[in-house]
Amino acid sequence: MTLRSTEKPTIAFYGSSLLSSYWNGAATYYRGLIRALAGRGYRVTFFEPDVYDRQQNRDIDPPDWCEVVVYDGTMEALKRATAEAGGFDVVVKASGVGFEDDALLEALLDAASPEAVRIFWDVDAPATLAEVRAAPDHVLRRTLDRIDMVMTYGGGDPVVSAYRAIGARACIPIYNALDPQTHHPVEPDPRFSADLAFLGNRLPDREARVDTFFLEPAKALWHQKFLLGGSGWGDRSLPPNVAWLGHVATRDHNALNVTPKAVLNINRESMAAVGFSPPTRVFEAAGAGACLMTDHWTGIELFLKPDHEVLVVRDGKDVAETLKGLDMARSREIGRNALARVLAEHTYDRRAETVDRILVDAVAARRAEVAA
Numbered sequence: 001m002t003l004r005s006t007e008k009p010t011i012a013f014y015g016s017s018l019l020s021s022y023w024n025g026a027a028t029y030y031r032g033l034i035r036a037l038a039g040r041g042y043r044v045t046f047f048e049p050d051v052y053d054r055q056q057n058r059d060i061d062p063p064d065w066c067e068v069v070v071y072d073g074t075m076e077a078l079k080r081a082t083a084e085a086g087g088f089d090v091v092v093k094a095s096g097v098g099f100e101d102d103a104l105l106e107a108l109l110d111a112a113s114p115e116a117v118r119i120f121w122d123v124d125a126p127a128t129l130a131e132v133r134a135a136p137d138h139v140l141r142r143t144l145d146r147i148d149m150v151m152t153y154g155g156g157d158p159v160v161s162a163y164r165a166i167g168a169r170a171c172i173p174i175y176n177a178l179d180p181q182t183h184h185p186v187e188p189d190p191r192f193s194a195d196l197a198f199l200g201n202r203l204p205d206r207e208a209r210v211d212t213f214f215l216e217p218a219k220a221l222w223h224q225k226f227l228l229g230g231s232g233w234g235d236r237s238l239p240p241n242v243a244w245l246g247h248v249a250t251r252d253h254n255a256l257n258v259t260p261k262a263v264l265n266i267n268r269e270s271m272a273a274v275g276f277s278p279p280t281r282v283f284e285a286a287g288a289g290a291c292l293m294t295d296h297w298t299g300i301e302l303f304l305k306p307d308h309e310v311l312v313v314r315d316g317k318d319v320a321e322t323l324k325g326l327d328m329a330r331s332r333e334i335g336r337n338a339l340a341r342v343l344a345e346h347t348y349d350r351r352a353e354t355v356d357r358i359l360v361d362a363v364a365a366r367r368a369e370v371a372a
Helices: 027-039 075-087 101-111 125-134 139-146 156-165 204-220 250-258 269-274 280-287 316-324 328-345 348-371
Strands: 011-014 044-050 067-072 090-094 117-122 149-152 171-173 196-199 226-229 242-246 262-265 292-295 311-313
Touching: 011 027, 011 075, 027 044, 027 280, 027 348, 044 075, 067 075, 075 101, 090 101, 090 348, 101 117, 101 139, 117 139, 117 348, 125 139, 125 156, 125 269, 149 156, 149 348, 156 171, 156 269, 196 204, 196 250, 204 226, 204 242, 204 269, 204 316, 250 280, 262 280, 280 292, 280 328, 292 316, 292 328, 311 316
Parallel strands: 011 044, 011 090, 044 067, 090 117, 117 149, 149 171, 196 226, 196 262, 226 242, 262 292, 292 311
Antiparallel strands: none
């Protein structure tokens, strides 16, 4: 069977969750990209396991631009869900699904049609590559010869080279971006009034950097107000001028980004070390017109211009000094510049245009190969 020129390949996407951002930083990425692909005529079905209380903490209802299949966190349910992959033109297994990832990958490779394009989509490439290097018998290393391509949401040439070195046929970064329908300027909300806000779950690979870039400056600027959002910080001792918000639903992200004088992005250690990995928070903040301050990582200038569209800091002292010299007029100017840049160059529509070309060509090539 060949696709008619007006048809797009159908996609089965197995990821952590489309419906919930609870302990699931990839949700914004999935939503933005899949919505944009739907706008180009793709029919995507997203399969997600019912684990980590995500279904009890949904941010959105099942959307009209994607069919969502929620399966129980059991091996029996996983087998039923993966059996459905055989009916799709493209089968995607994302990293970090959260339930039996290794078994899920192997089951999907077995279930996919011979004509299907098989993709491993890595939303945390530095962590995945570290695991693979440490385990010669890692399931991904063993199955890369059955995977047509690896896509990542960051990492640039270092990640591409690393994946090619362990046997990937192709590795293509599809960077995070902005969905203007979800993240956009709103009126400030007094609940989020502060000098500096940081939103991020408490993770081992990030906590030391949160100490350095957020909590230490808060101690130094004891007369200024700091806001900390995200899960897992409840039992952490915080300076008295730091208010913890707990989990912040996506519906409040725009207000949280635009209300404080500045918002801080802190990359996880592995992401900062690799570089070329702007997290979703960068584009969410810029899309709301926020004044974004970020820790330094190689490649930032490819996405936002330092001192014009973003403030780049290298340590906690830098954060404190930058914040002391920042007034609201300068804050708003940086926010306006960042918003203009991401709308022009970094939307999910732009990313989907790239993915569209890749998938159409890959499906045609696979079908020609099978037919030969």
